[in-house]
Amino acid sequence: DFPRFGRLFTCVPDAQEAMDQVSSHNMHFGVLPLVHPRARREFRNQTVRDEPFTRSDLMLPRHTWSTNVVGALSPWLNLDSPKHSVRSDSEKALKQEIAWAQHISCPAVLAPVPARNCPNYARALYSQFSGYNNTAIYVHLPLTWPGEKDEESSDPWETWNQIRTMSEHHPSISVALEITADLPSEETIAQWKAEPVKLVIVPTKVFLTNAGGFPVMSKKHQSLFMMLFSINVDIAIAGRSRHGNDLTGYTQYLKHLYAKRQQLTESERFEQPYWDYLQIPLQPLADNLESQTYEVFENDPVKYVNYQEAVYLALLDLQKLGLPAPGGDGRFVIMVVGAGRGPLVRASLAAAERAKAPVLVYAVDKNPNAVVTLRNMRISEGWLDRVQVVHMDMRDFNPPVKADILVSELLGSFGDNALSPECLDGAQRFLKEGTGISVPVSYTSYIAPISSTKLHQEVKAYNDVKHFETTYVVKMHAFKQLAPAQECWTFEHPNHERPIDNTRESEHRFEVQRSSCLHGFAGYFDAHLYGGVHISIYPETFSTGMF
DSSP states (O other): OOOOEEEEEOOSOHHHHHHHHHHHHHHSSEEEESSSSTOOOOOOOOOOSSOEEEEEGGGGGHHHHHHHHEEETEEEEOOOOSSHHHHHHHHHHHHHHHHHHTEEEEEEEEEEEOOOOOOHHHHHHHHHHOOOOOOEEEEEEEEEEOOOOOOTOOOHHHHHHHHHHTTTTTTTEEEEEOOOOOOOHHHHHHHHHHHHHEEEEEGGOOOOTTTTSSSOOHHHHHHHHHHHTTTTTEEESOOSSSSSSHHHHHHHHHHHHHHHHOOOOOOHHHGGGGOOOOOOOOOTTTSSOHHHHHHHHTOOHHHHHHHHHHHHHHHHHHHHHOOOTTTSOOEEEEESOOOSSHHHHHHHHHHHHHOOEEEEEEEEOHHHHHHHHHHHHHHHTTTTTEEEEEEEOTTOOSSSBBBEEEEEOOOOOTTTSSSSHHHHHHHHBOOOTOOOOEEEEEEEEEEEEEHHHHHHHHHHOOSSHHHTTTOOOOOOOSSOOSSSSEEEEEEEEEESSSSSSOOOOOOOOOOOOOEEEOOEEEEEEEEEEETTEEOOGGGGGGGTTTT
């Protein structure tokens, strides 16, 4: 369950001996120079040489090359040198070394630290993917540029943004982030969570020494690693050991830090497989949902508790009005539209018991398969005298009586994007005039700008405009919100407008405090169920534990 640990070597006389060290230290991989660091090649001289430019691939088994080695490109490559000859030699050497890495099945190569302004570096890396290439490129960047005191000028993010923009956000070009002794602000560190950091390089010189003589890290560095652990990075230790004879103490300390990280809650563990996974919003009006989809909804530990509380408060308020009125059968009528497999029916009945209010519940759903479950539940749960199951589209339903409470869960992740307003506007004719209550009463949509390379690359992989114009349901994880969310619009129910018009538009101006890459917008909602009861995915009022 720990991250993958490795060793970064600057010079390797014997590749097998280096990998034996990696194995003896219980590490998973080694970062090995593909060519001797001092072996500069000049390609202007066309004289054919017989000697090899690097060691044989037979030095290591093929399986080791393909699973346990990251190849380091030559550190002398200077692709943005002012001298044409240096640029030319660097570019040809880069091409030669990446071709060699691909030949030996190296899964990734570590490119040297670029110049701060590096258009040719970016172009040269991107050009390596013009043909077939399954070797990823990690761009080596320090967390701060050395010798800079100003936060903005010391931030290598600008260099990375130039590289990924000029390489058209290619998914095989990622970041190898080197930890520095001096750390930037928390805001700068948070920005790297939205970037494709695949490898973290940890020089031994950034560790401190505790009273027992063992390596430790400052509090700020510990916080940094807690963030890095959350995005599943590989970690490579670099430099000589300053605490003992080998690097075991460093990996043990980082494993100790990993074990101390905040554990996922039950709901977070449930959500984890869906982190940064694009899903097309459900269309329950057009499609019949599957049983497993209903099961996901029903596992939400917060939503149905809040619905029960809202229906309970609504029943209490109706009782204060002296309802139900004499002349009927003495029961409140609750209509659950879009009843699914019955969680809202169960919540409504539990609320009625709390309020000591007699009720008759109509469970309305157009899905014939969900209706099978509802009808079986009506028998198994002993609801025969309290629940009527109606197999019909709510828009076509013509109930024999008016409802005191109309209960629904038709909200999409942006509030109104699953046709909740249109459905409830058609169903509000079920409600009693003047006293009928809708649960929810209203819902408000919010929008915020975000940066997320992972989500951008997922959409970009479709290679068309349509998918960039599509809204997705996604549990965002590796992202950064660039500015506070702003309110878009609100829908209220029952809707007393005449004529009803659900057209909405809004204009927003966001103030982003630092240079960033805008990849898209996150949508949220806050639903007012009834009284003081809400369910919300809006960060400011988030219902803790809600899926």
